[in-house]
């Protein structure tokens with residue numbers, strides 16, 4: 001999730017992989033266990049892409065997780 005909007009004062013932006021880490025998505029666990037795979041490296045990106053397209057969690061679950069964690073889903077007026 002990326003945005004050019006500055007964060008709303010008093011709020012923080014969603015951190016990448018936060019959901020997968022919190023629900024202990026296996027793919028992300030593998031990623032953390034990967035030795036010498038750094039962000040940006042081929043093997044790292046390969047695994048990370050699995051979650052992008054093929055995460056075993058659904059957007060529905062993700063959406064509910066966001067609400068549970070107190071996230072607001074906002075959009076610019078413009």
Ligand SMILES: [Zn+2]
Pocket residue numbers: 020025026027028051055056057
């Ligand atoms: Zn995942």
